[in-house]
Amino acid sequence: MGRSPCCDESGLKKGPWTPEEDQKLVYHIQKHGHGSWRALPKLAGLNRCGKSCRLRWTNYLRPDIKRGKFSQEEEQTILHLHSILGNKWSAIASHLPGRTDNEIKNFWNTHLKKKLIQMGFDPMTHQPRTDLVSTLPYLLALASMMDNNNNTSIIDEHALSLQAEAIQMAKLQYLHYLLQSSSSSSSSSSNPNFAFDQNNPINITNMEAPFSLLNVKENHNNNPNPSVIMDDNTNNNGNGIIIDDDSSCQPLHYYHPNVLLSHSLDPPSQQVSFNSQSCLNNINEQGQGTTTNYAIISQMDHTADDNSSWIVPSSSPSSIAPNNNGGSTTTSNNNNNTPGDTSSTTSSYGGEGAPSSSSSYWSELFLVDPAIMHELP
């Protein structure tokens, strides 16, 4: 339409409001109501445009304005609503009594948006950022080395921050899942374990990462699609997993005694054994190895029977969200399956051997007892 803004009129004051102006505005509105905002300034004796008066009133002077820091509950509510409504600040504000759209918008732009970005999430879509997803294995590798190697020379401030970032990313994936779950639970009871409860919100900022971090750094020279082989607890003294590029090249692999990788497994036909230290050495010596797409989903204390319990590939954290539609987890060897290829027929969410419910999936991810998850702060 394109009409000139009301404040273009010359002579009208702009900028910060003085206490006297505030007093005039409040007095007038309390006595007469705001009526026509355009007419109000004259009636109230203010040299302001009506729009400026309206903003001052609605964003600052209104008696029911709630000031001060946002509570955790409010923060969770904003995150939740933003994931559904996007930048509809007024709509979000309508769910937060006493908060203005402007205040929520500011809080979003100065806090929550940055928080999401830091955690590797696109603040607009609330989906994991794919550009960062590709770096996650690297972050995890650093974190893993820190966790497993006492060589303090490789532990520096940078690594510490990267580890924290990796953990934060995982946390937020979890939160994202909770939020998605809460949206869906409002229309269905498909996931009663995670009904969003505004009275008892999840506090991600206080969540600890109760899982070990591991990454696999591999040499992909001969095979871009390495497979993961699970230790059957006989060849490796029960030490856990083996990463095998399933090729004739000398495998460069790392395995961790207590971590379950998120890739469907084949029978350990081409298993190669390492002990923990030799694998760590390999990693340390192979700085330019390519990182893989494996994600850790559970600590493990498996036996040979656990061959059926490998759960999901997860090259993209966005694909971590459990798929309750099921699918089958097979153990067939299919080397065309890039680790993390969720379309792969050799792996799926919630398939055989996978956790039977979303909550158990996440409890595996975070190594938390499902019963405890309800009590997260």
Next chain:
DNA sequence: AACATACTCAACCGCCCTGTA
């Protein structure tokens, strides 16, 4: 102590929607 940088948030800008003549 001085300066630089980062952060916060009130306020403004301009577009859009709705009601009305």
Next chain:
DNA sequence: GTACAGGGCGGTTGAGTATGT
């Protein structure tokens, strides 16, 4: 159907403040 007024909304700005060097 069209034009316009009024209000609402989301994006952006910039002054003030806090923090770091």
